[in-house]
Amino acid sequence: MKYVIIGNGTSAVGAIEGIRSMDQKGEIILISKENCISYSKPQLYQMLDSDDLDKISYRDEEFYVKNNVSKILGRSLKSVDFNKKVLFLEKESIHYDKLLIATGAKANIPDLKGFSGEIYSFTNIAEANNLRKSLDNKNQIVILGGGLIGAKLSEYLVKMGKEVTLIVSSKGVLSSLGDEKISDILNKEILENGIKLLLSRKVVSAKKKDSKIEITLDDEKIMCDAIVSCKGVKPEISPFEKTELSIGRGIKVDDHMKTNIDDVYAAGDVAEIFNPLENKYLNIPILPNAFNGGYCAGINMSGGESKIDTIYPMNSLKIFDIQMITMGMLNPEKNDEVLTLLDSEKKIYKKLVIREGKLIGAALLGDVDRAGILNNIIRSNLDVESIKEDLLNNKINFYVLPRNVREDIIKSYTGEIK
Amino acid sequence: MSKIIPEFIVKKNEDKCINCKVCVRQCSEEVYKYFEDFDLIRIYDDKCVGCHRCDLMCPTDALTITKNNSQYKENSHWDNYTIKSIKKQAETGGMILTGSGNDKPYTSYWDRILLDASQVTNPAIDPIREPMELRTYLGKKSDKLSIKEENGEIFLETELSPQLKIETPIMFSAMSYGSISLNTCESLASAASKLGTFYNTGEGGLHKKLYKYGKNTIGQVASGRFGVHTDYLNACAAIEIKIGQGAKPGIGGHLPGEKVTVEISQTRMMPPGTDAISPAPHHDIYSIEDLKQLIALIKEATDYEKPVLVKIAAVHNSAAIASGIARAGADVIVIDGFRGGTGAAPSVIRDNTGIPIEVALAVIDQRLRDESIRNDVSIVAAGGIRSSADAVKAIALGADAVYIGTAALVAMGCTLCQKCYKGKCNWGLTTQDPVLTRRLNPAIGSQNLVNLVNSWSLEIKEIIGSMGINAIEALRGNRYRLRGIGLSDVESDILGIEHAGM
């Protein structure tokens, strides 16, 4: 059996582990555009003040040796013939028996009217290196986009002594989470830490002016040395756009991570998985999903049977002093019940979204301890009607759950109770 | 303001205290209180009952509980206990309650009896090398077996009366679910089943969780008739009619309503939260012939398959009473001496009523022999049996087996603070508080009981082996192997033993 994995990110690693848990012998070939070992995307920030890739390596060199993986690095896929099961690189072609597409995502870079200079982005090692090298003589930085990457990058840059302006088109940072309160708290935190935060603004145009860049917003003009775009990512589907592969925003897969083509799987940021909760395909580019998707695909590719859990967004994030963990749907619909607890002084905020007696989303700011218990309640679709007040008002506590539920949880994760 | 001097002083060694607050969490009497704002553990000595839960749990041994040296002026007639009792009664207007057994310094005859051992003429037997038999059968014995021999084959024609087989002559005495926790009951039940002996339900009925131990259960029928029904009678291996209890002869039982939880109310078949009151007498037994009828009734209800025990407190004319009980058809007579324990009793009764088990046992055994009816019943001695030596002495005086209650509780953690009646037992034994009952893990409780009884059994084997005896029946009533020390002629005579040196 010959497995080919395109990409070398988290889901590729997951897939290797998944395949090797079933099949120790089959040949695994890994093709990646990037000429380095797998690294941790969420930790990319660390590359702003260092070029030591080891600091953020996700799996070391030995991992590939141990799992007997042949790497073809620094080469990109040109095209593919799914009928003949052949991949075409620049110079060579590779046959596959089972294929995993784990090409990940790439940065969204907006077209700035009138601007021909470089717009930096920050979604992979090359971009990070490029940004680092360029930062030396640049002091005023404008960051476009108040999402996760934008907010976090602002923090890093301001800590490096840069003058940072964060331009957000919505009313607050991380507005995609769907919770204004969180955005408010974070807006405040960001402002307090010396970042110039411009909310509900649109960039109209930009132009080079001397060594500087002048950005025109809808109501003012600001000067800067560099623009970094953090307007999110989009699935890297370019080599497959004209194939018979079913693609929406990303490559559509079922709950076995299978695409519409036999023996072709996709996982990670490039894939979109059907979500029964929302009744649509969802592309949720976060690390646990990438690993799990890859692992699941790996097992299915090597003859096993694995079904991916219902996926939903979740994140652990720290902006300056605010630690937060969010999970599931925080943007309630009409009949959903929302419970919140706020202690502005202690910077503690808790939010639970309940739909038909089940927890579907939760946010914890400040005290995030034991968040996994809530996460499991969402994942396992547990009834919280009788315990929701406890969950909200007290520290999250495993013993809030009824005994039989606790025992079921223990059994399902760790085996029979003697 | 209470004018009663605290009994104990609690000392905390600050050099050792790591402020882990185990003491605060463990003391149900609320001797310790933690004040977060001051980061301070306050100690209230007056609440301490001297149960030693705190100092035994303290991971750095930072606590010591000592007797309060500050006491009322010494007076051998008006001792501190007496003064405190008076003050307490002056403050409350009630009877003084107490728990466990009589602790007053009356003579212990066990401590005045010495055992014999073999030398030269009769080899002592080494229990490690030779079989040493402790198995005992309790129940009425036939006077004579009818055996037929036909064509060289032997047929036993007599049908034996129902017998209780015990692998060691030690059983656990009656403690009701209610007076003790379910975990404690389960510890006793499971230990009894592992040991091949019996525990006793007391008057608490049989919790559904414990039916599986029925083979090793003696079910009690007492004056309150709590939890008595056909299934109960038939689930148990034997039935004990409780007439009296050594700690409180002539006194009934009283389980306060707050201890009557839902589980207990279901087990006892009574409304939850109401006081469970056992009358002083059985109101259908005002005389020996009434007892005979109840024995007959129980036998009828259990298809004559189960032995019936009758338990009485050791009182002045026990011998005549025992003879009556034997003739009323009981299979086993249980005599409970005045050192026997209780969950709650007025201390004036506990400390002043009844007679020592040693004396009662000796006269009852002799009386039944004098009437040639000793084989009609087995005798179980109870009430303050503290050690294997006490058990051996009891058997040599004439008992078939002994019951242990207090010793069993001590094995499970009891420190004899005597506050059982408060229902706040820090060791999780005599309480129904769900925070406290969990303190006894039946796996540990039952193992401790098994260990205790096994070690006593080993000691009994060693003792009888040293006497050159290798079966317990050869010890039973073998008073020749006992000698008294410091006994008057009257005492020797009553005990039926010679003085040491004779």
Added chain:
Amino acid sequence: MKRRVMCNEDFCIGCRLCEVHCNVKHSKSGDIILAYKYEEEREPSRMAFEEKDYVCGSIVCMNCKDPLCVKACSMGAIEIKEGTVAIDDERCVGCWMCVMVCPFGAIKRGDKKAFKCDHCHDMETPVCVLNCPNKALVYEVD
């Protein structure tokens, strides 16, 4: 091999001595009084002791069959070593993804790094189990 410390909540008496002994075990001196009274820095206990009404119990890492923390770790710093889920201190960056997914709440947040029960890997039985006065904690090794 799989190790698991289970708490039988029926018999957890809420003394929290498991925490105390866990602290001592993971202190510099290993001595209870030195650890508590003289050592300057002390890691918080690796036990998660919880109470709810009459129920209490102590939870440590259950060593899941298929640990979610291993999959969620953004640094690949968690792996199963000799039956125990182990966090590589060198590599942990404190992103708390593991805290986010652990269904038992058994991973704790330290100053900068996550930490959890190590099942006292240098001992036959973890100290919490050894010192549980009511044997509510049970150590299972498969």
Added chain:
Amino acid sequence: MNKLCREKDISGCSIFGLINTDGEKVSGRVITDAISVMHDRSNGLGGGFSGYGIYPEYPDEYAFHLFFDSIKAKEETEDLMNKNFLIEYDEKIRTDNSVNLPNKPLLWRYFLKNRNILTKEGEREETFRVVMDINNNIDGAYVISSGKNMGVFKGVGFPEDISKFYRLEEYSGYTWTAHGRFPTNTPGWWGGAHPFGLLDWTIVHNGEISSYDANRRYLEMYGYRCNLVTDTEVITYLFDYLVRKNNLSLPLASKVISSPMWEDIDRMDKKERELLKALRITYGGALLTGPFSVILGFENGIMGLGDRLKLRPFIVGKNENTVYMSSEECAIRKISPELDSVYRPRGGEFTIAMLDECYE
């Protein structure tokens, strides 16, 4: 509490028994030769014999041997006997007074016939009561043997001296048992010597009963009074109680006295298990513990029995029509150098030799 009981006999001993299963009689000299070999097992403080078939001239009368401390005791005894018995014949027991023995009591024998017409069992029960009555109630009178066509000869001295004193070579019987005594705590007294006899039961016994008081108090419930300060008395009464009063066969009685261990009983098949369990439960007070081996003599045989652990020596030998039982083999070899078979019974195992037949 009887004071004497408290000072019960403790002794080491030699025992010997023989039976000619064809009923041929041998002289008392034979057994004297045998027992004297084991001289070292006794210390001169007690010796005795019992012979069966020695009074062919009075086969149907109860032959009573008595020790009297005084003439008064003799008169009281005879008054008592006369109530229930006709004294067919009585005489002073012939003795060789050249043998120097201490504290000789007055020795007398009677041949008694019941005055009332009774069944065999009734006769025996009446005789038993008279024996108990004399022993309990007449100061200075002790019934030494009370069976038919048999007698016990015993006293303080080495067995060979006792034999000479009683002129045993003049008696011949088909069964003989003998005893040499080594008491350790009481000066030997004549009544304490073995064999101990009741009706036609005689017991010679080597050992000490550690269950003594349990057995004694058990027997006392059934009318036995233990006044003669020996374990042997208790053993004799136990056999009497079990065999005569409870109709147990000798093998079953020995299963009571030296009961198998519970662990062995548990392993037996159901029928046997239930029987032995019932025996042990019912007659638990008759279990003997402590070291012993005994030879029980009775009308038509002898039985050897040892304690459950075999703490005292015992050996059985057979030559043609004679079965020997002894503490030591040398005693048997002395009178019968050639033996057809030699057998060492295990702990608690009984051996019975009877007239006409012999079985183990």
